[in-house]
Amino acid sequence: MKFEAGREYADVSLEINYNDIGMHRLKQWGEIFAFFAENMLQLQNNFLDFSDILKEEILALNR
Template sequence: MYTREEAKQLRKNFWMMFGKRCEIIPQLLHRKKKWILYDTKIGGLDLKFDIDRFEAWVMIEVNAKSEDRRLQIFELLEKYKVILEEGFENGLQWEICYTREHGEEVCRIFVLQEGFDLHRQNQWADIYNFFIDNMLVLERNFLDIRDVLQEELS
């Protein structure tokens, strides 16, 4: 078992190593910024990676403060579900109401891999591959519809 400080350091090391791993990915080599993440150009919509003791996620998170705005964005994304799910063998999971551990409600569209544990450093390479492979597809699909989303949301 890790102390709070050890767990914090482990998480920090995990993300630093992930950054180094991304530096050698051919598809990311000539990009000024490795991942879109919070720079989607759509307020209240982010692309994210997450990992805990049981599973890893690559996701679109709709986290607009206004519930009406969240639902508007989520419903618009549903309209383009076929495009967003392209390249995902089993599609994506769509969760209209996900409550974060601090109580904040968001919408999530994600691919999930169970059995990954942040504390098992021998899994890190597989977790990084899961993150990279799936985020490359999710980003590509998102960019295919981003301009249309911006128009319809303005």
């Protein structure tokens, strides 16, 4: 994907069926937190795999 200015970026997403689950329904918070706990751990692990590459890219952009 590209920003209007031409810079590229990646988008990572995972959806939960919001027809069945709502953040404003307190009774469902346990299910929502479980979703975040399971999926955020995967996202963190992926980030850690690429963190050195990302740091190098950021440093190169700021030179």
